[in-house]
Amino acid sequence: GIDRPFLVIVLGLLAFGVIMGFSASYAYASFKYGDSLYFFKRYLLFAVIGLIAMFLCLYIPIRGIRMLTFPGYGFAIVLLFMQLQGLNLQ
Numbered sequence: 432g433i434d435r436p437f438l439v440i441v442l443g444l445l446a447f448g449v450i451m452g453f454s455a456s457y458a459y460a461s462f463k464y465g466d467s468l469y470f471f472k473r474y475l476l477f478a479v480i481g482l483i484a485m486f487l488c489l490y491i492p493i494r495g496i497r498m499l500t501f502p503g504y505g506f507a508i509v510l511l512f513m514q515l516q517g518l519n520l521q
Contacts, residue, residue, distance in 0.1 A: 433489070441485075445478055445481075445482075448474075448478075449471070449474055449475060449478060452470060452471065452474050453470070453471040453474070456469075456470040457471075
């Protein structure tokens with residue numbers, strides 16, 4: 432099942448982040464893009480996508496997650512090296 436206290440904490444932090452992001456970017460978005468809600472809309476879109484992905488991951492069996500652990504770790508290391516190379520090229 433779902434760990435309800437953890438879900439409440441995650442949703443609370445997400446809401447806090449959306450509000451803080453909005454308050455920090457309101458004036459800049461209004462000046463730069465002419466829409467004071469520009470960053471708020473984007474953040475909210477990505478938050479919803481993340482929540483959907485989180486709930487979809489509930490249906491992945493533990494065995495499947497364990498099988499993807501080492502390939503995922505290797506993929507993360509490759510991405511870190513790619514980022515390091517990208518920083519050196521600039």
